[in-house]
Amino acid sequence: MSANEKKLYSIGEIANLLGVSTSSLRFYDEAKIIVPMIRDDNGYRYYTDTQVMELMFILEMRRIDIPLNNIKKMLGEKELFFVRENIESRIDEIEQEILKLHFQKEYAVQLTKQLNKSIRNIFKTNKDTNCNDLSIDYYPAVNAVTLDTEGSFIEQEKFTTTHIRLNNICEEKHLNISGCPMVYFKDDGKQHLYMKKYKETWALPVNQNSGCCDQVVLFPDYWGASIIHIGSYDSMEDSYCRLLDNIEKEHLKLSGPPIEQYIINCMHIIDSSQFVTKIIFPLNQGSLKHEFMKLEYDQNED
Secondary structure, three states: OOOOOOOOEEHHHHHHHHOOOHHHHHHHHHOOOOOOOEEOOOOOEEEOHHHHHHHHHHHHHHHOOOOHHHHHHHHHHOOHHHHHHHHHHHHHHHHHHHHHHHHHHHHHHHHHHHHHHHHHHHHHHHHOOOOOOOEEEEEOOEEEEEEEEEEOOOOHHHHHHHHHHHHHHHHHHOOOEOOOOEEEEOOOOOHHHHOOOEEEEEEEEEOOOOOOOOOEEEEOOEEEEEEEEEOOHHHHHHHHHHHHHHHHHOOOOEOOOOEEEEEEOOOOOOOHHHOEEEEEEEEOHHHHHHHHHHHHHHHHHO
């Protein structure tokens, strides 16, 4: 071979030289991204030195996942400014992908927490049927994405679509979900159980504060009496009655309508017998102070 002759590379030699599969090279050929310069009478493909450099460029751009159609245009333009523009565009896409992956990771962590909590509640309930009759807890202030809806008590479709809308808002706004979905009812006691239509506010807790977007609202802190309901929603009336009876026995006063936390719901599992819902009634702190101190004293004595 003279100094003016250019070396030709077979498809196998190119594959070994660049660490790329022969199937990828054939695909680039068929897609007209880079076609072997020479084919002999037997149909063998041969690439030139220039095409080796073009293949190196393709592999480098694919390393950062630039689409093949864009790479094909870049090979035609052969301009640094055009290459830079495509790489900068890919950086923007990667940043969005990172945000999405971060949202998915945080949401997966939150789902795991809900599942762990529910498994403990189910195990505890199976062990002691009286374990969840009444619990008095402090609930700190929480920021949440909200949706106001109007519907009926057992309305699975509305629950599902509302839950999806809340999650979509969080994903679009890059908000990190920090708790399970909740419903703040507008009617006192258990009235909503018997109403054909009632108003409610759905809330999905997030880590961001209420100033980050219009749909994030700050809910104030409160003390509440709660019970864990395990099972389908159509059997929830008994849990409401038991909780209200125990609140009355403890001489506690309610300060507002009930709140439901959907720890495990139809978005997590198909079997409704494993749904886990926390029913909470906010308490008047004036009536709570003496009673709660008494409960703490009795527990310490034990």
